[in-house]
Amino acid sequence: MVPAWGNVIQNLNRKGIGLVIDYTSESALALDGGNPGDAGYAHQIGVQLDLDWQKLVGWRGFVTHAVIVNRAGHNMAADFGDRSLNGFQEIYGGGGNTAVHLVYVYGTQNLFQDRLQIAIGKMPVNIDFSASPLFCTFMNKSMCGNPKSLTRGAAGFGTYPGSTLGTRVRYWPMHGVYAQAGLYGVNPYLNTNRYDRTGFNFNTNLYTGIYIPVEVGLIPSFGKNQLVGHYKLGIAYDSANYANNYYDINGNPLALTHKAAQMDNGKTQIWLEGDQMLIRNGHGPLNGFYVMAGLVRNTPESGPYLYEYYFGVVDRGFWRARPDDTFGIEVSRTTASPELVATQWLDYDAGRSLPANATYPQSHISVLEATYNIHVCQGLSIQPDYQRIMRPNLQRNKPVIDAIGLKIHATL
16 A cells, blocks of 8 residues: 555656655653643644646746645643743644644745745745754754744744745855845734634734845855755844833833833844754765754843754764664753843732743743654654753743653654
């Protein structure tokens, strides 16, 4: 049955039709943290369709892309009162339980001998900006997909499976060097019932601004073993209005006056990310030992986070007998907005409930994750995982959580 299906896929590919059906499940079990034995399971079933219109009708350089997913399960992080960017099961993110969700549908047009590409449609920002194939080596939501302080730092940074109408232009002036810029709608209600959790709503009535990311990148290759690196610097502006974390409409502390918050126009985000292969273990683009590091900065006056920085290593093919197995370990730390923390301390000292779902003034959260992806056979992998969450929900009064997990990925 599987070989027959493989022949079908190959025949479709030759005709310009790319079809992928996959299943991902992520399970987590807490070992401590005040709630040992707590567990969660979440899954995604996805269907991806890519159409090469040059092969189909002769339209040179034009390709369309679409993904639909089903997501269901339980978010274990919520059991610990953690509503921050941490999540033991990243596959749960983006609205949780959805029967059918349109992730994206867009087209790309290549021009000038593929030096220039224009994309337009309904797209997440993170498939193009602050993107890396190494991020989803890991299962924790703080890293997989992209550093999540970008998504939580500004509503305009839409992330998979959420998407908004937008366009992106990428230019390669020379081999290994690119620059790209985009223009996306800002929808603060993505993946909520107020908008449309199915993703099929193309209406812009709830858009509050535009999101403009710009990124430049280098992809060098060193030595006879072609040790590949990926380096990128990005900056983005979100034009929507956001409530100030500290000041009210009269410029006085919110926690003292209890008046409406001052509205700030726009947010800025910056990211600096890189990875470098130091040892090559095979011919594939990811077959080797990589080091990776990055830094994200958000506007703290109207966002929940100021900085997120991370460091990690990923090694694929280090065991010659199992060239497709992958090991990874990463550490990340995210700091709260100083303005938000100042408001929380004023509320806390006065005995009032705190904003940001906190029960104690927030500070920072640190995540340590170690994972090993076992390639069982073509189209199937099993990945045991360990995570340690320090200061859940960025609170020092919450105990450390140790958890083990298991990720299963199958592709047809």
